[in-house]
Amino acid sequence: MTDALRAPNAAPAPSAAAGVATGEPLLSISQLTKYFPIRRGLFGREAGAVRAVDGVSLQVGRGETLGIVGESGCGKTTLGRCILRLIEPTSGQIHFDGIDVRALDPASMRRLRRRMQIIFQDPFSSLNPRMTVGAIVREGLTIHKLAAGAEADNRVRQLLEEVGLRPEYASRYPHEFSGGQRQRIGIARALAVEPELIVCDEPVSALDVSVQAQVINLLQDLQRDRGLTYLFIAHDLSVVEHIATRVSVMYLGKIVELASAADVYREPVMPYTQALLSAVPVPDPAASRERIVLTGDVPSPANPPSGCVFHPRCPHPAKDAACTVIVPPLEEKAPGHVAACIKQPPTTVPWHAQQQAGATRQPERHLPLAAITHGVSP
Amino acid sequence: MTQPALLTVSDLRTYFYTGAGVARAVDGVSFTIGTGETLGIVGESGCGKSVTALSILRLVQQPGRIEPGSRIMFENQDLLQLDGAGIRRVRGNRIAMIFQEPMTALNPVFTVGDQIAEVARVHASASRRAAWDRAVEMLTMVGIPAPAERANQYPHQLSGGMRQRVLIAMALIMNPALVIADEPTTALDVTIQAQILELLADLQQRLGTSIAMITHDLGVIAEVASRVLVMYGGEVVEEARVETLFTEPHHPYTEGLLHAMPRVGRRQERLAVIPGSVPPPTAWPTGCRFRDRCAYAWDRCAREHPPLYQIGVGHVSRCHLADEPERRTARATAQVSPAAQAAVPGGGA
Numbered sequence: 001m002t003d004a005l006r007a008p009n010a011a012p013a014p015s016a017a018a019g020v021a022t023g024e025p026l027l028s029i030s031q032l033t034k035y036f037p038i039r040r041g042l043f044g045r046e047a048g049a050v051r052a053v054d055g056v057s058l059q060v061g062r063g064e065t066l067g068i069v070g071e072s073g074c075g076k077t078t079l080g081r082c083i084l085r086l087i088e089p090t091s092g093q094i095h096f097d098g099i100d101v102r103a104l105d106p107a108s109m110r111r112l113r114r115r116m117q118i119i120f121q122d123p124f125s126s127l128n129p130r131m132t133v134g135a136i137v138r139e140g141l142t143i144h145k146l147a148a149g150a151e152a153d154n155r156v157r158q159l160l161e162e163v164g165l166r167p168e169y170a171s172r173y174p175h176e177f178s179g180g181q182r183q184r185i186g187i188a189r190a191l192a193v194e195p196e197l198i199v200c201d202e203p204v205s206a207l208d209v210s211v212q213a214q215v216i217n218l219l220q221d222l223q224r225d226r227g228l229t230y231l232f233i234a235h236d237l238s239v240v241e242h243i244a245t246r247v248s249v250m251y252l253g254k255i256v257e258l259a260s261a262a263d264v265y266r267e268p269v270m271p272y273t274q275a276l277l278s279a280v281p282v283p284d285p286a287a288s289r290e291r292i293v294l295t296g297d298v299p300s301p302a303n304p305p306s307g308c309v310f311h312p313r314c315p316h317p318a319k320d321a322a323c324t325v326i327v328p329p330l331e332e333k334a335p336g337h338v339a340a341c342i343k344q345p346p347t348t349v350p351w352h353a354q355q356q357a358g359a360t361r362q363p364e365r366h367l368p369l370a371a372i373t374h375g376v377s378p
Numbered sequence: 379m380t381q382p383a384l385l386t387v388s389d390l391r392t393y394f395y396t397g398a399g400v401a402r403a404v405d406g407v408s409f410t411i412g413t414g415e416t417l418g419i420v421g422e423s424g425c426g427k428s429v430t431a432l433s434i435l436r437l438v439q440q441p442g443r444i445e446p447g448s449r450i451m452f453e454n455q456d457l458l459q460l461d462g463a464g465i466r467r468v469r470g471n472r473i474a475m476i477f478q479e480p481m482t483a484l485n486p487v488f489t490v491g492d493q494i495a496e497v498a499r500v501h502a503s504a505s506r507r508a509a510w511d512r513a514v515e516m517l518t519m520v521g522i523p524a525p526a527e528r529a530n531q532y533p534h535q536l537s538g539g540m541r542q543r544v545l546i547a548m549a550l551i552m553n554p555a556l557v558i559a560d561e562p563t564t565a566l567d568v569t570i571q572a573q574i575l576e577l578l579a580d581l582q583q584r585l586g587t588s589i590a591m592i593t594h595d596l597g598v599i600a601e602v603a604s605r606v607l608v609m610y611g612g613e614v615v616e617e618a619r620v621e622t623l624f625t626e627p628h629h630p631y632t633e634g635l636l637h638a639m640p641r642v643g644r645r646q647e648r649l650a651v652i653p654g655s656v657p658p659p660t661a662w663p664t665g666c667r668f669r670d671r672c673a674y675a676w677d678r679c680a681r682e683h684p685p686l687y688q689i690g691v692g693h694v695s696r697c698h699l700a701d702e703p704e705r706r707t708a709r710a711t712a713q714v715s716p717a718a719q720a721a722v723p724g725g726g727a
Contacts, residue, residue, distance in 0.1 A: 071567035072538075178655045208422035208594065210652035210671075213638035217649055235567065242640035242649065265643060279572035280642050281597030285620045293576055294569045297537045 067244030134170030321358030418603030491529025
C-alpha cells in the first residue's frame with residue numbers, strides 16, 4: 001500500500017490538488033503549542049495551564065498520510081484542531097502550501113478552509129439532525145460559492161455516489177442511517193469543497209470492525225483517486241499502521257517518536273512507543289504474551305513531570321536521575337527515524353552532560369519489542 | 379470442556395416489544411460456562427451479546443421480556459423461576475457484573491469505599507466497620523496504591539483505569555462463582571487495558587472464578603478466553619475453542635471478522651470487508667440471518683434457517699456450508715477480487 005500512496009499520480013487526479021508526494025511539504029508546523037489556562041477563585045486568576053500541545057513540529061508531504069497516535073489526553077485531537085485553527089494555538093507556526101496560516105484574517109482563513117477539511121470521530125453528533133443529507137453535503141458548496149442550483153444538486157449526487165451511498169439518500173435525514181453510513185456522509189461533506197488536506201480525527205473509532213474496514217478502504221480509494229493528504233489521528237495502532245505512510249507518537253502534548261510506519265512498528269525506539277505497541281491485544285491465541293505493562297496512569301498535562309515527561313513510567317534499564325532533569329530532544333536515532341530519549345544511543349546529549357544532571361547509567365540500546373513482534377508469524 | 383457446567387443457558391429468547399415491531403434481540407441462545415472457565419462472547423453492536431448478559435441477571439428492562447421456554451440453570455436452580463428476593467440473593471453475590479463505562483457505573487456522590495462496602499453490607503450483613511475493612515482489602519487486591527486513602531475518595535478523583543479496578547473490587551468482594559464482564563476495557567486506553575486484563579487473569583487464577591467476557595475485540599478474546607461464542611443476529615453462529623476459532627473459523631461471519639481487522643505487524647494491501655451492516659432486530663432476514671452479507675450465500679440460505687452443525691469436537695457452526703463444503707472450495711478457487719466494496723445500504727436506511 002505504501003507505494004500506492006506515494007504515487008498518487010499513478011491514477012490521474014481530477015482536481016488541481018493533484019501532485020507528487022515529493023518536494024515541498026503541504027503542511028509544515030513548528031513549535032506549535034496550545035495551553036489551556038486553569039482559572040481559580042472569584043476573579044478567575046490564572047492558576048496554571050494544561051499543556052495540551054507542547055512544542056510540536058512536523059511536516060506532511062503532499063499525498064502522504066501522517067498518522068498521529070497516542071492515548072487519551074496526549075493532545076492529538078487538540079493538535080488536529082489547532083492546525084485548522086478551530087482552536088486558536090497559543091504559539092508556534094503553521095504553514096500550509098507556503099501560506100502562514102496563523103497570520104490570516106478571518107475572511108482569508110475561511111477561504112483557506114476550503115483546502116483543509118476535517119472528518120470527526122462521532123458520526124452521531126457531527127451531523128445536524130435537522131438538515132437533510134443533501135443540505136449537509138451542499139452547505140460547503142454554497143458557502144464557498146463553488147456551485148449553486150441544479151449544478152450543486154448534481155455535485156451532491158456525485159459525491160454521495162463517490163462515497164458509496166445512493167444519490168437518492170440526499171433527501172433523507174441523518175437518523176435514518178447507520179454509523180458507517182453517517183461516516184460516509186461526513187466524508188462526502190468534507191470532499192464537497194475539494195480539499196487538499198483532510199484531518200481525520202478518529203474517523204473509524206466509533207464503528208464496528210466490519211464497517212470500519214469499509215470506511216478505511218474508502219478513505220484509501222479517495223486518496224488514490226484525488227491525491228489527498230491525510231493527517232490521520234487515532235488511538236488504534238493497528239488501523240494507523242494499515243493506513244499511514246509515516247507515524248508520529250504523542251505523549252503528554254509532545255511528539256516522542258516519528259518515523260515511517262514500517263520503522264515505528266518494526267523497531268520502536270522510545271520506551272513509551274515500545275510499551276504502547278506491546279499492549280495491543282494480538283488476535284492470535286498462539287502468539288507470545290510477553291508484554292511491557294506500564295505501571296500507573298498518564299500524569300496530568302497540567303502538571304507534567306520534569307525532564308522527560310515519560311520518566312515516572314519508563315521501563316528503560318538505563319533510566320536514571322538525568323531523565324528527571326534533561327528534556328530529551330527529538331533526535332535522529334536511525335536515518336529518518338527520530339525519537340526523544342537520551343538513553344537510547346545515538347544521542348546528542350553527551351555523557352558528561354548527563355553525568356552533570358546526575359546520570360549513573362550509560363545509554364544503552366534497549367529494544368525489547370523486536371523480539372516480541374518478530375516472534376509473531378509474518 | 380472438562381469442568382462441570384456452572385451455568386447452562388438453554389434456548390434463551392429475549393424480545394423487546396417496541397412500536398416498530400418485536401425486536402428479537404436474543405433469539406434461541408444456548409451455552410454453558412464451566413467452573414473456572416473464561417468464555418468469550420464476541421460480536422458487533424446489535425448482535426445480542428449485552429442483552430444475553432443482562433438476561434442472565436434478569437436485568438432486562440421494559441419493553442423487554444424473557445420469553446417462556448428459556449432456561450438459565452445456575453448452581454442447580456433456574457434463575458428465571460426465582461422470585462425477586464431470590465434473584466437479588468444471586469446478583470452481586472454469586473454472579474457479579476462488570477460494566478463497560480466506569481464513569482457511569484459508579485455513584486458520583488458516595489466514596490468508592492462506601493460503594494464497595496455496601497455490597498458486603500447488603501449480601502453478608504457485615505457491620506459497617508467490617509465492611510469498610512473488607513473494601514480496603516479488596517482495593518489492595520485489585521492493585522490500587524494507598525488503598526486506605528483511595529477508599530475515602532469519590533469516583534471523579536480517580537482515573538478511568540482506577541475506576542475500572544474499583545468496579546472489579548465491587549464485583550469480587552462476595553467471591554462470586556461467575557463474573558460477567560461486558561466490554562470491561564473498551565473505554566480504556568490500550569496500556570491501561572493491558573493492566574486490567576492482566577489483573578482479571580491473575581484474580582481468576584487465584585480465586586477460581588468463572589468469567590463470561592463480552593467484547594467486540596477479537597484481540598481481547600484471543601488473550602483471555604479458552605472458549606468462544608460468536609454471535610450474530612441474536613443467535614450463536616459459531617462456538618469453538620479459542621485456538622480453533624482463530625485458525626479454522628467455519629462460519630463466513632467469523633471468517634469475515636478475522637479478515638476485516640487490521641493487525642499490528644501484518645500490513646496488508648487492502649482490508650477485506652463484510653459488505654453492508656447488521657440488519658435491525660425487528661427484521662432479521664428469513665433463513666440464514668447473515669446471508670445478505672455473505673459471499674457464499676446460495677438459494678438454500680434464504681429458504682432454510684441453518685441449525686448449529688457439528689464441525690469438530692466442541693466446534694459448532696450455523697452455516698449450511700457444513701453440509702455442502704464443496705461450495706466453499708469452489709468459491710475460493712473461482713474468486714480473485716474481494717467482495718463488492720460498495721456500501722450495501724443497511725436496514726436502517
